[in-house]
Amino acid sequence: MVSDHVRPSRVALTGVSSRAYEHPSAQTALAAMQNIRGFDTLLRKVHGTIGEPLVRMRYLSSAVRVGPRQFRRLQAIKDEAIRVLDLPFEPEMYVQSMGAVNALTIGMDRPFIVVSTELLDVFDDDELLFVIGHEMGHALSGHSTYLTMARILASIGLSAFPIAGLAISAVEAALQDWSRKSELSSDRAGLLVSQDVDTAIRALMRLAAGAHADEMDTREFLKQAAEYELGATGARDRIYKFFTPSGTHPILVARASQLDQWVRGGSYARIVETREYPRRGEDSNVTLRETIRMQRQATKQLKRLRGDDKELRRRGLEIPYSVTDGESDV
Structure with a gap:
């Protein structure tokens, strides 16, 4: 039933700032991208040439807009995500056949979701809530x-926007690097909305393998992630890992591992359980020095947790994952 999507036990995060869930690597990558000479000029040129109406018109003409009378199940899930994140605006949402399991957020002035x-x-409804929360x-x-x-x-290439002194390869690399790392931030947002770690990890598993959720186990997937992230110690493994395709999205096991580490580090509980999180109303008062300090602190915490996990693996001990699947087998 549609009404099942609104769960009183799911905490609404009033006025939550994106600073609550931004991954430090994504913030660093964004700053590096913005500092490329000519990047701001390129951004203005793309915006001025293509424009918001043209981007939106593509989906108005070839997709189905979600609303109270179309895809009502998805509308209810969207409403719940807006309620939990206390989003100050309501993004439009469209459904389109893409030939792949996917969702995306686009738009320059008015973001919308496809x-x-x-x-x-x-995806089941709980997994969809994680995906919509991510977007x-x-x-x-x-x-x-x-x-x-x-x-x-x-789609059309950087050559369509000639700018003197712009390092094309640097822009392409920086955009791709930031795009990958921004997914880590939005996975955290998806978890804040769904408020179920097993569901979040299972959704990432479905992106990797599709259906057959009854044959998957989130704990085993995180063990697989640890083997990929922590087990590549030899020179040959590191070379193979370097050449593993990743495109604009980070490797799914790495996304699952990063999300699990964020939960185990205590940040998720502080936000959802004790309501300790930065508010949007405070964003304008945050200094650059404070932002850098928080990024460094978050990075140190992740490195420390990763080191602890590596030591547990070395000693043949179980990593205390945040999921509940498979606990009876441990």
Whole structure:
């Protein structure tokens, strides 16, 4: 039933700032991208040439807009995600057949979300809530401008926007690096909305393997992630890992591992359980020095947790994952 999507036990995060869930690597990558000579000029040129109406018109003409009378199940899930994140605006949402399990957030001034028919066919409602929360995280963080720019440039190429002194290869590399790392931030936003770690990890598993959730186990997937992230110690493994394709999204096991580490580090509980999180109303008062300090602190915490996990693996001990699947087998 549609009404089941609103769960009183799911905490509404009033006025939550994107600073609550931004991954430090994504913040660093964004700063590096913005500091490339000519990048701001390129952004203005893309915005002025393509424009918001043209981007939106593509989906008005070839997708189905979600609303109270169309895809009501998805509308209810969207409403719940807006309620939990206390989003100050309501992004439009469209459904389109893409030939792949996918969802994306685009738009320059007015971000909107596009969900593939294939994703609706595979994901259950709880997993969809994580995905929509993930996309809402992109919207709240202001990622959609850069994500749209990346899609436009990938489609027509940087040569369409000639700018003197612009290092094309540097822009392409920086956009791709930031795009990958922004997914880590939005995975956290998705978890803040779904408020179920097993569901979040299972959704990432479905992106990797599609259906057959009854044959998957989130704990085993995180063990697989640890083997990928922590087990590549030899020179040959590191070379193979370097050449593993990743595109604009980080490898799914790495996303699962990063999300699990964020939960085990205590940040998720502080936000959801004790309501300790930065508010949007305070964003304008945050100094650059404070931002850098918080990034460094978060990075140190992740490194420390990763070191602890590596030591547990070395000693043949179980890593205390945040999921509940498979606990009876441990």
